[in-house]
Amino acid sequence: MAPLPSPQVCVTGGGGYVASWLVKLLLSRGYAVHATVRDPCDPKNAHLMQLDGAAESLRLFKADVLDSAALAAAVEGCEGVFHVASPVPADKIVDPESEVMVPAVKGTLNVLEVCSSMKVRKVVVVSSTSSVYFNPNWPQGKPKDESCWSDKKLCVEKKLWYSVAKTVAEETALEYGEKNGLNVVTVCPCLVFGPQLQPIVNASSELLIYVIKGGPNAMVDTLLHIVDVRDVADALLLVYEKQESSGRYISAPNYIKTKAMLELLKKAYPNYNYVKCKANVDQNSPLTPISSAKLKNLGWKPRELEETLLDSIEYYRKTEILQDAEGEGQACRLPDLFQILNAAEE
């Protein structure tokens, strides 16, 4: 009997931090993967074809999410699509419309329209807890769940452009699915840490590197929600494979305050400089965590925070990203995306 053909799926933005782990996972599970990248010849995407099984089962397609024809070529023949591509800028956003809004929102719509026309069975869209978190009307202390949406007006007022873009993109994706009979599920990861497969440092890894190396800005002692990049990949595949999955899924399994995280890191690696941490003004107000119960009920089993943090440091040590921190501790920068954690901004 001839073997069954591999199920074929597409991953947008395949060379990025989260997507690279997803491509690796899909290949290891026997999927044939079409990964879109903006420049297949860029060395920053070279790691993809080095993944186990890539030679036989991975094809790269050149596609910007604003180019529907290029997206269609990548999606053709796929039963599922993981829409991961979206800008996560570490630098200050100068023009929110062109830098984040259009690629996040119009890019998502383009992917969904292509999926509808190609009769794709299921689309998993990567959103963010940025589209959950900023809701001043949510009762203090009550864990935030999938019914909690960030207040777009508040995000605009605070110039949280990334959050505005992710919130509108996720709303648009779910609405599009409802209206057009397309099976769309979203996953909202919190801050993603863990080892990288891609050679360049992405924005969330840059934050952890800043925490370890230290630099000019002190950080606030606030609640950080952290998920392992490998667990995000697991979550994306889980919601794809589970027939019953629907709506949004928060993936924010671990939380810790900045100071406590620093203590945990210092215990294992005492010799780095580490960022300075200031106590919060509203120290005594109740902390409102975010719940991942819906995803866990689907069968998601994320790892412990300590493993994520220690594996991250081991990766940075192996790649010598932290090398200069062991000597004089050369300063690096707090990515602009995380200015909300900057104590000076309080």
Ligand SMILES: NC(=O)c1ccc[n+]([C@@H]2O[C@H](COP(=O)([O-])OP(=O)(O)OC[C@H]3O[C@@H](n4cnc5c(N)ncnc54)[C@H](OP(=O)(O)O)[C@@H]3O)[C@@H](O)[C@H]2O)c1
């Ligand atoms: N890392 C986190 O802490 C975190 C947390 C929550 C949610 N997320 C979400 O997870 C997803 C992946 O983020 P990441 O952390 O893996 O960041 P990343 O490594 O910077 O990946 C972002 C990817 O999006 C692609 N992209 C950006 N604009 C594009 C466009 N116009 N057309 C096509 N591709 C485009 C990038 O391609 P190029 O390489 O060509 O620029 C890159 O592959 C994003 O949707 C992000 O919002 C991340």
